[in-house]
Amino acid sequence: MDFEVFEVQPPTANVMSKPGKLVRPYPWPAVRIPNDIASNSDFTGEVANFLVQMDADMLDESAASTKRAGSTIDEVRDSAHPHFIANLFIGILRGLGESIEPNRVIKRVADEVCWKSAFKPWRRSPLWLVIRVVMQTSLVPKSYKNFMIYFLCQILRSCLKVPEFSGELLYARRIKIARRIDKVQASIPAVLAPIVENYFQTAQNTLQEQWNQIQSDQAHRLDWKPESLDIKGATEPSIPTLYPYLQSVCDRVVTSPRPHKPNFGPSNPLDERVSLYPDVIPQSQLISIAGGKGGITVSQFNHSWPQKSIIAKFNGASTDAGAVIFGCHIDSINLLDPSKGRAPGADDNGTGTVNLIEVFRALIAASFSPARPIEFHFYVGEEGGLLGSQDVSTKYQTDGKAVYAMINLDMTGYVAPGTNEAIALVNDNVDPGLTAYLRSLISIYCSIPAAETKCGYACSDHASWSSKGYPAAFPFEEFAKLVTAAAVELGTVD
Structure with missing residues (x-):
C-alpha cells in the first residue's frame, strides 16, 4: 500500500x-x-x-x-x-x-x-x-485528459436539464470543455467524439433560444392605430365640474399673506448620541478640545452605511501644500467569533484613538500653526475590510487632493510579556522613504529603539492609501510622542 x-x-x-x-x-x-x-x-x-x-x-x-x-x-x-x-x-x-x-x-x-x-x-x-x-x-495521461472531457460533458448535461440555468455560465462551461479538447486534438477516442458533439450542439441550441427570448422581450412594440384617434374630442375637453372651482378662485379677495413660522426642526441622530454619550464619540471630544479656535475644523465623512468617519483638520498656511494625515480606526471586532465574541476594544483600537486625540490636544495647547494642512482621521469599518479608509482615500484620489504623508495608528498599548519594548516599523504596503524618515524621528525624539515587522497582507488602514499611490507608513508603539514629532516636523518642513 x-x-x-x-x-x-x-x-x-x-x-x-x-x-x-x-x-x-x-x-x-x-x-x-x-x-x-x-x-x-x-x-x-x-x-x-x-x-x-x-x-x-x-x-x-x-x-x-x-x-x-x-x-x-x-x-x-x-x-x-x-x-x-x-x-x-x-x-x-x-x-x-x-x-x-x-x-x-x-x-x-x-x-x-x-x-x-x-x-x-x-x-x-x-x-x-x-x-x-x-x-x-x-491514470495514464491520455486516459485522464479524455476522462476529464467526459466528466465535464456530464456536468454540461446536468446544466442543460435546468431551464433557468444561466446562459453566461453555460457558455463558460462550453469554453472550458473546448479548451480541453484542443489539448488532446486528434487523440480523442472515437466513442467520445459524438457524445461531445451532441452536448455542444444542445448547448448551442439552448443559448440561441435564450438569446431569441431576450431579443423578443426587449423588442419595442407599437400599438398605435392612427385611424382610431379622435382629434376633435381631444382638443375640446369637457370638464363641467371644474368650472365652478375656477370661478371661485377668480372671486377670491386678495389679502396680505400672514408669515408662516414652522415648528419643525430636523434632528440629527448622531448629534443626539453625542449629547447622550459625550465620551463615546471622538467627534465631541475633538470639538471640545478645539474650543472654537480659528483654522481648525472637525467634520463627519458620510459612507453608504450608518456609521460615519471623523476628520479633524488644521488648515495650513499654504493652500497648495499636500496634507499630512494621521489615521486610526474606531471600530473593534473579535476575529475568532465576530458575531458574539467580546472585541478587544481597549487595544484594538482604543489605544490608537486615544493617542491620536492626545496628539490633537497637545498641538492645540501649543497653538500649533502648520505650514501645510494637518489632518486627523478616525475611520469606521476597518475590521470589515478597511471600508472607511477605502472610502476616504478614494474620495481624495477622485478629487485630486494632494497628500504629503499618511501615518497610521493601530494597537499602540500592548507589549507582550517577556519581550523588549520597541517601536516596530511595518515594512510591507508602506512607503520606504517615509518609513526611513520615521526611523530617524524615533532616534531623535523617542526613548526606545526602532525595529522592523511585517504584516504579510493589507492589515490596517495605511494600505488603503498606499494602494492608491500615496506615501504611507505604519509604526507600532509610543504613538503620542512619535506622532507629535511627525506632525511638527512634516507640518513645518518641506
Missing part, C-alpha cells in the same frame, strides 16, 4: 505574490507499506485515529500567525502548514516501510485569494484539486 501526501491550499502570501498560476508538483513524499502490515487492523485503526485527530485539532505549530503590536497572534484567515502530515506522519510510516518515487505530475494551479468586506477570504475548493491529482496520478 502506497501513502502519498501533498499540500492542496498554499499560503495566501504565495498565491498573491506570484503573477499568474502557481506551478506545483504533486504528490510530495511517498512511502510504501508492505501489504501484511497495511492489512493489519491495528495499523489501519491507528492511522485512522491519527488522521481524524489531525483533522480536528489546530495545533499552534501548524497554525498561520502574524505579528501585531509586537506580539504574535494566530492568523485564522490563512491556511495551516502541512508539516504534521508531510513530515511527522510520513516519518512514522517510513519506519514501517520504504520511501518510493511516486508518479509525480506538475500542475499549473489557478488559485485565488479574493477578499473584500468579509471576515475570511474566498479560496478555490481544495477538494476539487485533490480529486484531479488522484485521478491524474492513477
Whole structure:
C-alpha cells in the first residue's frame, strides 16, 4: 500500500505574490507499506485515529500567525502548514516501510485569494484539486485528459436539464470543455467524439433560444392605430365640474399673506448620541478640545452605511501644500467569533484613538500653526475590510487632493510579556522613504529603539492609501510622542 501526501491550499502570501498560476508538483513524499502490515487492523485503526485527530485539532505549530503590536497572534484567515502530515506522519510510516518515487505530475494551479468586506477570504475548493491529482496520478495521461472531457460533458448535461440555468455560465462551461479538447486534438477516442458533439450542439441550441427570448422581450412594440384617434374630442375637453372651482378662485379677495413660522426642526441622530454619550464619540471630544479656535475644523465623512468617519483638520498656511494625515480606526471586532465574541476594544483600537486625540490636544495647547494642512482621521469599518479608509482615500484620489504623508495608528498599548519594548516599523504596503524618515524621528525624539515587522497582507488602514499611490507608513508603539514629532516636523518642513 502506497501513502502519498501533498499540500492542496498554499499560503495566501504565495498565491498573491506570484503573477499568474502557481506551478506545483504533486504528490510530495511517498512511502510504501508492505501489504501484511497495511492489512493489519491495528495499523489501519491507528492511522485512522491519527488522521481524524489531525483533522480536528489546530495545533499552534501548524497554525498561520502574524505579528501585531509586537506580539504574535494566530492568523485564522490563512491556511495551516502541512508539516504534521508531510513530515511527522510520513516519518512514522517510513519506519514501517520504504520511501518510493511516486508518479509525480506538475500542475499549473489557478488559485485565488479574493477578499473584500468579509471576515475570511474566498479560496478555490481544495477538494476539487485533490480529486484531479488522484485521478491524474492513477491514470495514464491520455486516459485522464479524455476522462476529464467526459466528466465535464456530464456536468454540461446536468446544466442543460435546468431551464433557468444561466446562459453566461453555460457558455463558460462550453469554453472550458473546448479548451480541453484542443489539448488532446486528434487523440480523442472515437466513442467520445459524438457524445461531445451532441452536448455542444444542445448547448448551442439552448443559448440561441435564450438569446431569441431576450431579443423578443426587449423588442419595442407599437400599438398605435392612427385611424382610431379622435382629434376633435381631444382638443375640446369637457370638464363641467371644474368650472365652478375656477370661478371661485377668480372671486377670491386678495389679502396680505400672514408669515408662516414652522415648528419643525430636523434632528440629527448622531448629534443626539453625542449629547447622550459625550465620551463615546471622538467627534465631541475633538470639538471640545478645539474650543472654537480659528483654522481648525472637525467634520463627519458620510459612507453608504450608518456609521460615519471623523476628520479633524488644521488648515495650513499654504493652500497648495499636500496634507499630512494621521489615521486610526474606531471600530473593534473579535476575529475568532465576530458575531458574539467580546472585541478587544481597549487595544484594538482604543489605544490608537486615544493617542491620536492626545496628539490633537497637545498641538492645540501649543497653538500649533502648520505650514501645510494637518489632518486627523478616525475611520469606521476597518475590521470589515478597511471600508472607511477605502472610502476616504478614494474620495481624495477622485478629487485630486494632494497628500504629503499618511501615518497610521493601530494597537499602540500592548507589549507582550517577556519581550523588549520597541517601536516596530511595518515594512510591507508602506512607503520606504517615509518609513526611513520615521526611523530617524524615533532616534531623535523617542526613548526606545526602532525595529522592523511585517504584516504579510493589507492589515490596517495605511494600505488603503498606499494602494492608491500615496506615501504611507505604519509604526507600532509610543504613538503620542512619535506622532507629535511627525506632525511638527512634516507640518513645518518641506
